[in-house]
Amino acid sequence: MHVPDGFITAPVSAAAAVVAAGAVAVSLRGARRELGSERAAPLAGLVAAFVFAVQMLNFPVAGGTSGHLLGGALAAILVGPYTGVLCVSVVLLMQAILFADGGLTAIGVNIICMAIVTTVVAYAVFRGLVKVLPRTRRSVTAASFVAALVSVPASAIAFTLLYAIGGTADVPIGKVAAAMVGVHLLIGLGEAVITALTVGAVLSVRPDLVYGARGLERGLKLRVNGELVDAPEPEPSSVPVTARSPRRVWITGLVASLVLAGGVSFYASGYPDGLEKVATDHGIDEKAEEHDAADSPLADYGVKNVEDARLSGGLAGVIGVGVTVVAGTGVFRVVRRRRSGETSETAPPAHTTTNRNTDSNSNSNSNSNS
Template identity: 60%
Template sequence: MHVPDGFLDVSTSVATGAVAVAGVSLALRGARRELDDRAAPMAGLTAAFVFATQMLNFPVGAGTSGHLLGGALAAVLVGPWTAVLCLSVVLLVQSLLFADGGITALGTNITLMGLVGVVVGWLVFRGLQRLLPKRVGLVPAIAAVAAFVSVPVTALAFVGLYAVGGQAPVPLDTLAVAMLGWHSVIGVGEAAITGLVVGSVVSVRPDLVHGARRVLAARTLEVRTAPESAPARVDGAA
């Protein structure tokens, strides 16, 4: 999914760069409502995990690569605004230090993986969460479905950008089939990993999972009172 330099024309790269700047600026403001003493360490761990999984790349075609995205996972764990920041930092480090994704294409990569992937994953997660019963045990499964959906949608967004400003000598239909085909398979793996990671955290500390907080807050505290004891009988003397 990392887009290299020169894959899209200048105007498209500039446009996606502007979208990325706007998205990160909004995320900086929104993350203030999500980050606290508990969420800040989780954000660092999430960014590190996404960074590690994204380093496992395999070629898809014409200089592009496929790998796990992590947008839905980050959104469920630390919230959508913080997830955008986590993915942006990961993509910036990968571009500057590991040449994974072009520097001029950094805005494109942030737009695709840091914005589209996160937003789609979070919207699917919240939509399913509203439709399904409010149970903490369902959070990992819902997160897995959201992760699966986010991957091919992000790939489709990339194909759309290529249709607008693609510069590589690759037919659009060939690229679309390759991207959607591979990333549908990747989506299955991402769903499994997302479900396992979220499930592991939920089983130990559900309060640390941003996507589980509304479910926890909606719980009704049932106070069970002990049945009243029967009054003691006092036998009087005849």
């Protein structure tokens, strides 16, 4: 659903870029709270790389149309809504600059539709469901499915509204809305399956790494005289507990991303995606413009001058995953360091109490000497 240059007028595209920039700025601030631990930055970078990889896997839907993961729901549930917006935004920037996928002037439109709307809608639906469903891992997975399903047509509606304001072709907006929502409901089913499977897989091995599942653990119950009562809290151990390293999950996720982008993507559907199909059928693409990076060495997800299609696409996918994980991790490390810096600035000086104790001891000693 990457919007190319020329679909939306320049003034509306510029306004969308301003809105997107403001949302990203808010997300940078919010992500400081979500990236609480040192391990959070590389995990968020991995989520961005995984979204990039799975977006290369177009799956067929009805009528010679394909779809692919948008990723907002998956990112929000795994690493938090603010960080999720940043994850998908990093992916969109890498795709537009390196792979000529999604217009450069339309980057604000794409961030609004694919990063902001999907993440906000999905996480709102997800949080609403987990509040009313039983507090189990299955409920988290089910809520992930529904949230992802709803987020995709919501993104289609967002594009339709922007097109109604600044579309460059004279097309009946009612037909555009019906076509966009209809096909993206089908694509949403694929998004829901991918999101639920991924969230369920992480929950099964490391539920502590799923942001959306925090605080959902049910306390241990004991049956006493036929009634369930809360079990007493275990006594704290004198031996410090070291948190389990997420390194194995990170390595597994990175390998999976490389395999998907470098190998499985060759077998992705060649049908046009939902937006491309609607644009062709309804004349939206009449004023589409050639991408400014069309001559990029990685344009159209292939390495320039590599004639073997399988090798060219596989190398492009591997490069994309590598660049995205490095760029994403770098962004999130900077965000987390700024959070750490703000925390240290607001903390009271550590030497205050020491000085008072020293002064008190000095006074005592002087009194004793006198």
